[in-house]
Amino acid sequence: MKYSLRQLEVFLATAYHENLTRAASSLAMSQSAASSALKDLESQFDVQLFDRVGKRLQLNELGQSIRPRAQALMEQAKGLETALARHQDIGHLKVGATLSIGNYLAVEIMARYMGEQDGARVELEVANTETIVRKVANFELDIGLIEGETRHPELDLLHWRDDELMVFCAPDHPWAGRPWLSDAELLEAQWIVREQGSGTRQHFEWAMQGLLPDLRIKLELQHTEAIKRAVEAGLGIGCLSEITLVDAFKRGSLVPLPVPQRNFHRRFYFALHRQKFRSAGIERWLELCRSSLSE
Structure with a gap:
């Protein structure tokens, strides 16, 4: 295999931060190590994944096309690591919810989810629909619970209630x-x-x-x-x-x-990235949301 998971981590962190120094810091790496990993990834395939715009590293067309697949691969790798290690974060989820849903529906579902399994954690972010959609599309959230419809090309909308x-x-x-x-x-x-x-x-x-x-x-x-x-x-x-x-x-x-x-x-909707690996935790969260309708 010509690439490593570490190289993909650096690629994804750089795509998110658009700055190599901040990307390295987020991964607890030195800037030189992060720069070397990114250069090795590009040189091994003789490609360029970023355009240099001043001090920013902005994804080019090729970088944008492989980002969702790299993200999905990293999610699967983390899932495998969790399954092998039986880590306490087995049920860790990052959920975004719009204000009405977050304040009046999501907290009860979160309590049930965390009560089912020891060590499960849910990070709940409450914001408006536009913000939640952007963060799901940018892989900052595992799932969004939204009130408004969106036609974002990278997201699936599933009717909830x-x-x-x-x-x-x-x-x-x-x-x-x-x-x-x-x-x-x-x-x-x-x-x-x-x-x-x-x-x-x-x-x-x-x-x-x-x-x-x-x-x-x-x-x-x-x-x-x-x-x-x-x-x-x-x-x-x-x-x-x-x-x-x-x-x-x-x-x-x-x-x-x-x-x-x-x-x-x-209607209320679930917003999920089409390229994101749907872990057992995500599937269980969806089940709990749907079962809340019959209670």
Whole structure:
């Protein structure tokens, strides 16, 4: 074999950091050792994998084409190492979840996953859909749980569960208790909504087709709890996932505003890289997510 796993590690770290010094540091190597490993990999096949752009090392077309396969090979090698050594990190996963999913669904699934096997660990990153998709595509996360659809060419989207966005207001709002809101009232309202790049915002805009240019967006906030607090304070009306509003509706601190003429139905998805090795841990995580629907 003309290449080593260590050479592939250096190649992947350099592709991620776009800097050989930082790549070497991340692998606990000297810069000269990392540089030598990368040069040996390129010279053995008489190829160049990076373009030098100032101080950056940027993947060229060939480098981009082999990166997913190198990543998949490294994942399989790590899986084999784990199986042979029975290491305590056997169930280690890096999961990304959008805010609604991360705050209201993923933590319970994480607890069940970690409770099944000794030494299992889950690193949970909560961010908007755009960020999660980027990190799954860049192999920084093993799996993403997202609210918005994406057409990223390197990702597979698998349907997980259905969801519904709901419009809501404070209980002392003049519209509280209305049987429904008309489109004219939707245009009259002051809206407090999620930021651009979030799955919730993406579907809100899709549902408001025909009205969007004239909607009065008063505030754009990154966190669902901040939106709920702002609506409770009477600053406007909001639109969030049903799963984030259940407790507030039960307490009566917020009330729903039906908008039957608008389609607020949407789906949650698993986002997985097509070239990533799907370990037993990833498959078990998917099983636990799906089984949560029947409970």
